[in-house]
Amino acid sequence: MSRTESPAAARAKFRAGLVTPTAGWCDGYTQANLIAVPKDIAWDFLLFAQRNPQPCPVLDVLEAGSVSGPLLDGDIRTDIPRYRVYVDGEVAEEPTDVRGWWRDDLVGFLIGCSFTFERALGAAGVPVRHVEQGVNVPMYRTSVRCRPTGAISGPMVVSMRPVPKDLVETAVRVTAAYPAVHGAPVHVGDPRDLGIRDLDSPDYGDPVRIEPGDVPVFWGCGVTPQAAVVESKPALAIAHAPGHMLITDAEDEDYRIRDV
Template identity: 65%
Template sequence: MNGVDPLGTGVPGPREARARARAGTAGPTAGWAPGHAQANLIAVPADWAYDVLLFCTRNPKPCPVLDVTDAGSWTTSLAPGADLRTDIPGYRVWEDGRLVAEPADATPHWRTDLVSFLIGCSFTFEGALDAAGVPLRHVEQGRNVSMYVTDRACRPAGRLHGPMVVSMRPVPARLVPMARRISGLLPAVHGAPVHAGDPAALGIRDLDRPDFGDPVVAEPGDVPVFWACGVTPQAAVMASRPPFAITHAPGRMLVTDVRDEEYRLTL
């Protein structure tokens, strides 16, 4: 993407990207293995799995489900041979809605009753944006994408409730329609933006103070564009306080073997 090489030695494929994450390469995965889908993770005890599935079903924009594992499994059909406990470059461990650990390897925290949900990520359509000439400021600046908790409540489901989280990318005003059209063809990875323009419309007070990720500097003529974000389940964990959960660290995804084009609608 735009000549940026986040992993340092050429553009890797998805298996190499996962191997480097397993070996301890950290940092946001934007730009990793261009052309391949990326996925958010939330793993919960089996007796909370239906609540999560119902929450995702009722809130498909921020929580589009790509795969669900059997209880205790750390494998996914999205990436044969991958280990969900080790192949993401950063995890978060939650107890009663509190963040208690941020390990590089989740294996010591894994439980035999955990059901994992892999949720679509907007990094998946960034390759298409880049190919169309839409700049990716966070990649250009070597920063994590900016993410914000909004004042838009998700539809509750069982014991889960919470606000929608959005990711923000500054886009030149003339290219906003193109960004909307391109991302809209990939609803399985959040699809079109939920808002473009004044962040106050989403209850966001200060773009320089994201709730997750890094502040990203806009260029003259840029407009803030907001997409629904797969960190939304983490906001639900904080609001709903399940006894235990493991998630990815924001901006650090599972790189899958699935080509992004497999999620693209054909018109």
């Protein structure tokens, strides 16, 4: 990882073929989840996101066919380290470039990512275990159902960070100030309350070691649209590979509620 890289330099590396999870990259710059779907179901996707703002906070929606937007001077088809392409709800390919899959009727959604508040957590003295351990953040499908739309339904996906017990309150306070990138945790403590059986077997990302005295803390996760794709089976959907995010030119601070 490279904390001091500029977003443009990081995107250039990924465009050139570097494959890596992006947690800890480009200190101070906002990372985003990508989900692109055909225009004919874009309404349902936008509505699904609007109805489930904690896992699916929308940072931007690109025009149909557009591969860039105000949040980045780049190309969403090449500038992410790795992609997941879904056909009829199943993973068809995990390429590092999706220009061959692109269609002019695809609408790209950029969804907030909790990596955005990790620097603020660190600055407040809350250790970020998966970054310390050099692994991808663990993510889990839960038994919590998102509020559906006519055509789109699915479970909430969460990311998990182990937090020292006496810093949980700090972690809640710090992340609540970032509602556009998932905000406060959706759950603290027993993973079984979310229907998660085994923290060591995440559905996406890597397991993370829980240090003595740590409590698992769960945040809404921008992989939730991908779980909805699996369940709702649109003809085509193009997403980032979980943890391999789009690094934007927007700054983390742009998404912090100030003066509160």
